[in-house]
Amino acid sequence: MEGMMCMRVSPWLRLFISRSISLVPTILIGVLATSYLDQLDEWLNVLQSLALPFALIPTLKLAQSHVVMTSDFATSKYWRAFGWVTAAAIIALNVYLLLPLVFMLATRGIVSACFAYASFALYLFFVGVLALDNTD
CATH class of the missing domain: 1.20.58 (Methane Monooxygenase Hydroxylase; Chain G, domain 1)
Structure with a gap:
């Protein structure tokens, strides 16, 4: 991301953003769609x-x-x-x-x-x- 967009992001923020993008939708589906799992x-x-x-x-x-x-x-x-x-x-x-x-x-x-x-x-x-x- 830093090389392509010329943005500098601290490692903890980058980790938080990437984990949120991958985990939050999964957790929401697991909690809200129990009958369709x-x-x-x-x-x-x-x-x-x-x-x-x-x-x-x-x-x-x-x-x-x-x-x-x-x-x-x-x-x-x-x-x-x-x-x-x-x-x-x-x-x-x-x-x-x-x-x-x-x-x-x-x-x-x-x-x-x-x-x-x-x-x-x-x-x-x-x-x-x-x-x-x-x-x-």
Whole structure:
């Protein structure tokens, strides 16, 4: 935050702000939505599985980069292949588990169908761009 916005914030204030942004909504939902916690937990798991490739793919790319990790610490070809095969399996499983949700949303009308299919296509596009980007 300091480098991007040219602002200086004391560490305790930065910690208070970041923890408040992450914890206060969670506590409010836990207290106010006790009858919906199972549904919220299910949606949270879906959202986390959707976000997983956006953390997994850059981590694999950084770990195999000889520029970032130097030749001493970059992963070997064996571990690279293992990582990408595992990531592909996890992403394929997430897409497979996401498809019923997309099809369910598509049955609720033309607007929902357009939104569901467009969102799914955009998600696949961004995951593909992340995986195929070869900037080193």
